Amino acid sequence: MPGESFRFIHASDFHLETPLGDLDALPPHLREAMAEAPRRAAAAVFEAALVDNIDFVVLSGDLLSPQSAGPHGMAMLLDYFDKLHAKHKPVFWTAGTADDPAKWPESVPLPPNVTLFPKNRAVSIPVERAGRTICHVVGRSSEGRSVLHVPSYRTDPTDEYTVAVGYGTADANALAEGRFDYWALGGQHDRESIEGGAEGAAVYCGSPQGRSLDESGAHGYSIVDVDADRTTRVHSIECDSFRYCEVALTAADINAVGGIRNVMGERIVRLQHENGGRHLLVGWDISVTDNESMLSIGDSEELIAWVRREYGHGSPSAWTCNLKVRAPRNYPKSWHDEDTILGDFLRAADKHRKLDGRDLNLAPFTEESASMPSNMATMLAEVSSSDRSDLLDQATLLGVEMLRGGKPNLVQKS
Structure with a gap:
């Protein structure tokens, strides 16, 4: 039997207690906007929820840590909850780890339209409109597990459309066993749709x-439309005001447009066009295969200062927050064959590389090794296998530049 069509918002992972990261400093002209960015994005979710054609809101965890976000963050949530209550819009909140219900102050009651699901059991709540049930929302707050426990969501069967609200990682097979029409998932900061995870859809809407930079790309929330035949359509809505972008460049990219500065400027213009009027926070990963390309890049400290000066002060801004130059693995054979300190250095570097850096011990090279705390000495003496190759490449590049009389390149600036 056909039901009623309805529309709801699915949002999660506000993390109002967490500022923007991957920044070595706050640019003065962007300081206020950066500080307000998480709150502004969360406010965009609630402003959309106040529109008349939204029936209810589901929140899938990690909205804020009350202790870290403080009264400012809590007041924002409560203000919008009250506004939604005034418009008779229910809010269904499954808490994650940051917003554990035990952390919410007992002296600050939630408005009656807000259901904060318990941790010890799943609860099914009917959603009514004009006196008729349009769907059920089933939720359970996280007990601290990293994996969503789907079997605990078993509730009495119903003929109405059912939305399950959960927090934690889950695969499609586990979610499908729940037999819900829509899984509103949280605990993941990047958007992801899980194919086959539900009869209608299973979605991490993201922060x-x-x-x-680990959370690069578009961020926002979901608007979910359900028609009378229970067909589900999920719309991704972008609401971020700062967008992280990772850009990888190679020697071929640099040579194709006549130099590193040209290619960086070209990529920034393209990113600004693709991302509308948002501020961009850009991380550069530059890989070169030969020393000639490396030398064409020049001093990376000067390069990052230039790109910030040229593109970081516009409106919108494209601020470089990280620049990494990956060193070449091979240097000219004539340099290796030289009977010079440079030749000795390159031959020693090759010896370490053949051993995969297993004989690296940096502690003796520090003047303070005798008085160094034991934990720091251990870090220097025991370089992790995943870091050895990169460390050798960077050390070799630095040595080559110094021994050839060039200005040492700061191979990573962030």
Whole structure:
């Protein structure tokens, strides 16, 4: 039997207590906007929820840590909850780890339209409109597990459309066993749709605002439309005001447009066009295969200062927050064959590389090794296998530049 069509918002992972990251400093002209970015993105979610054609809101965890976000963050949530209550819009909140219900102050009651699901059991709540049930929302707050426990969501069967609200990682097979029409998932900061995870859809809507280069790309929330035949359509809505972008460049890219500065400027213009009027926070990963290309890049400290000066003060801004230059693995054979300190150095570097850096011990090279704390000495003496190759490449590049009389390149600036 056909039901009623309805529309709801699915949002999660506000993390109002967490500022933007991957920044070595706050640019003065962007300081206020950066500080407000997480709150502004969360506010965009609630402003959309106040529109008349939204029936209810589901929140899938990690909205804020009350202790870290403080009264400022809590007041924002409560203000919007009250506004939604005034418009008779229910809010269904499954807490994650940051917003554990035990952390919410007992002296600050939630408005009656807000259901904060318990941790010890799943609860099914009917959603009514004009006196008729349009769907059920089933939720359970996280007990601290990293994996969503789907079997605990078993509730009495119903003929109405059912939305399950959960927090934690889950695969499609586990979610499908729940037999819900829509899984509103949280605990993941990047958006992801899980194919086959539900009869209608299973979606991590992600955080409304990215916080680091690991969370590059668009961020926002979901609007979910359900028609009378229970067909589900999920719309991704972008609401981030700062967008992290990772850009990888190679020697071929640099040579194709006549130099590193030309290619960086070209990529920034393209990113600004693709991302509308948002501020961009850009991380550069520059890989070169030969020393000639490396020398064409020049001093990376000067390069990052230039790109910030040229593109970081516009409106919108494209601020470079990280620049990494990956060193070449091979240097000219004539340099290796030289009977010079440079030749000795390159031959020694090759010896370490053949051993995969297993004989690296940096502690003796520090003047303070005798008085160094034991934990720091251990870090220097035991370089992790995943870091050895990169460390050798960077050390070799630095040595080559110094021994050839060039200005040492700061191979990583962030």
